[in-house]
Amino acid sequence: MWYLVNFKYADEFVTFWLTEFFHNWPHVSYLGFEKISSTFEPWELKYVQTLIFWAAIPVLWLLASLLVLVIYGTCQCCKNKKRRAHPVPNREQKTKCLKCGVIFMVLLCAAFVGAGLYANETTATGVQHLVQSAEDVNSTIKTAEGEISKIQTGITVDLAGEVKELEDIFRLPSSNASRQRMLQETTQVLKSMLAKAGGNVSHISEEYSNGLDLSGAITDVQYYETFRWLGLIGVFCFELVICLVVLCGAFTQSRCAHVSSAILCLTGMVIVWCMAGADMFVTLGISDFCADPDVYIKREAKMKAGLSDAFLDYYMTCGQTLSPFSKEVSLANTNLALAGTTLDRIASLAKGYYDNAGPKIAEAKTTLDSVTSSVLTLAGNLDCTSSGLHKDYVTSLYAVCYDSVVGLTVMLLSFVLTGLLYTFTIFGAIKLIGRLPKRKLPYAVDQEDPFLPPNDNTATLERYRRNVEPPPRRQDNPPVTLPSDPRARPTSLVGSVHGYRPHSPKPNDGPNLFNYLQREGYEPGPSGWGAPTAAGAAHSSSSNQPPVGRDRFDSPPPSYTLAMSRDHQRRN
Structure with missing residues (x-):
């Protein structure tokens, strides 16, 4: 929707004025009418009661409308019976204005249904952007975890095995004992440097994601979104069918057609007011979430994924806090660089004394270079800017708090206005039914027969x-x-x-x-x-x-x- 006005998401999330509007509504519990905080706390029963309080208002309006319709229909029925019992001669019942009013309301209702269809697509677009951002976050995390696992395997398995082979070679007797002792000591230094680098990478792994996986949440969102989208499409199509039937009935003089139109409008009125209540519940809840999304996300991430505050603060507010991984990445790079220098010194010391150690030293050098390159790649994946995690987070917030909230708000207005128009259409149909003549007998009757009832x-x-x-x-x-x-x-x-x-x-x-x-x-x-x-x-x-x-x-x-x-x- 925002692409129609060339809107672009900002680098940082800014609260939408529409969410602030809904968030500032008084949150009153329906039990005791107690006013509570508007902070998004879905686990609190009193907070859920405040949402139910607002969702019940359209339902109460529906009940009041039904009561008024029953009273109005009863009064019109009594009035029609009285008029037929005492007819006024040569008086024509005017129905043209009523029909024009019904047609106008039906066309206006169809326009509101079209707006609801567009809002449904806007909401679906926001959910799709949310799912896409979550998939990108999941992919970035999996990539970083794969790099960490690769580095750990390279240090603890590949390099450790190659260093152990060098130790075995340097235990063999040599003509120069001091040179042998120096090679053994240098090999221990190399082993220590690799152990430190491995420790740095392990610390990054513990602090990074702790096995965070969003696949289950993505699947659930897609599943429920499919049924939501299809259900609303069905509701809006049913509303269009009602508009079409009422429009066709308005051009006829059939009482049966107008009675059927009134029944369909009554059914549609019940459906749209119930949908308005559900939409009100969801819109207020999302608006409260979007007023301060970081608080709720941090709480859920720490409880369900065990993520640290440093990790969450860094990726939620990129640039405002230091990276919790920069120190460990820097130390890992330093230790690997020292390990490379140490390996070069071992190669120079072993030259001329342990010729069979040359191929093993070359293999260790290749593995060390690969691990060092992986650490540099990991540093880019851990950065909040280059990795795209912060951007995906901001995009997901904009998708929910802008696209979805606007779509839900337009659908709420569509349901409310359509429900009101259905109510007015039923009033007009009841009035029109009373003014239409009853169906005459379709066969010929001898008017001279005194045994037949009179026409008048x-x-x-x-x-x-x-x-x-x-x-x-x-x-x-x-x-x-x-x-x-x-x-x-x-x-x-x-x-x-x-x-x-x-x-x-x-x-x-x-x-x-x-x-x-x-x-x-x-x-x-x-x-x-x-x-x-x-x-x-x-x-x-x-x-x-x-x-x-x-x-x-x-x-x-x-x-x-x-x-x-x-x-x-x-x-x-």
């Missing part, structure tokens, strides 16, 4: 009044005989003498039980309706309709009512 709730009392109060019957006109064609039915009981022409109903005409019976040819009797006329009986028998009893009325079959509807449409 306001027509219930009017239909009941018409059914209870029969209209007055005119006695001056006889009932009209039905024609032979069963398709031609009169539209009114009182027909015209000139033909059967359907008349247009009056505005107050409506489906009526008595009109229906009159249309079917029934006459009112002394005890009620139920006595069919001759024409009505013929028509009923020709239509294969069941007879209507005196005490009850049977509803006509659907085929009959649908046929009436089609015939009425053709006539009009």
Whole structure:
């Protein structure tokens, strides 16, 4: 991320202002609300409780949001039922503004999800830099340990064996006893110089790394980082799917689509607020660590690796303290140089007296030169500047405290803003669902059938009044005989003498039980309706309709009512 603004890591670590911002937050334990120190101490239970305190705030906000949504949804449901029970005629439910608001919030939510994806990659980049720096540190330490082991082997095994062979040669009788004694004494001096050089190298080995190996830590970080990265990618992809579904549903009039969108937004809201709590926990912990990383690293290094304070101070603050190995390296170089001078003197003394010692002296000289070269290489590997250990340490701190903290902060903002937008989207969806009409029946219904429920709730009392109060019957006109064609039915009981022409109903005409019976040819009797006329009986028998009893009325079959509807449409 920092390469986009041409940012370069400094030679020394400088605390990031964002980590200082989080570090200065009050650290309060959720048990007793006791304020404690903000020093990074993950082994202390009270410190962990302070992180849990801040992580619980997004979860509490989630619970409060769910409670408000339940109350709001209940109120809207009651309001919608009341509006449907008492509808206002010719009033259109406006949904355009609500849909535009939902679409705007969904697009804004998608933008925040994109920012979260970028922050996830930034955090992963910081972790990769941390792993790379740790691998470089591990490689440098292994290289230095290999040089130390090589030097120790060269001194204690190779040179020691060659010096012992020279001692055996110089024990052989010689024509010059004083020369023999001088060679034996010089060989002992060479042996002493090599022993001192070996001691210096052993002291360096003890003080250097003490078997420090970061391979296990590197493997664990890579393992958990893989699952973290994949998990967050899955969460952000799920959020994008939610945005897509809500966006598609906003362009439809389907109540089912909006209900599904609200359910998905509710699921996404629960997920993002829980992720915000986890992100808050990690961000505050890393910020406390980055406020003073040296203290925690020294403690862990001494407890788990047994490293000395001098070693840690030298590589953490390169240039501010002297190298703890400079003295031993200098003494080792001096002793090896003296050993080389002593070996040259042995070669000059043995010349002419011990000719068979020449090849052994040459082999020892070659081995000594190789050991001296290895010591010089070791001095470069032990230096904090040339070895790169301090640089790797600073790079790892920048990777964690800059890249990762920025990525975690942006993801935290993404989760919080996305959760708020999901909440507002659910409010809008609930409001929109109440304004959308219910789905109508997809099949044709005979509106003239008095046995069907009315379309409009306001027509219930009017239909009941018409059914209870029969209209007055005119006695001056006889009932009209039905024609032979069963398709031609009169539209009114009182027909015209000139033909059967359907008349247009009056505005107050409506489906009526008595009109229906009159249309079917029934006459009112002394005890009620139920006595069919001759024409009505013929028509009923020709239509294969069941007879209507005196005490009850049977509803006509659907085929009959649908046929009436089609015939009425053709006539009009």
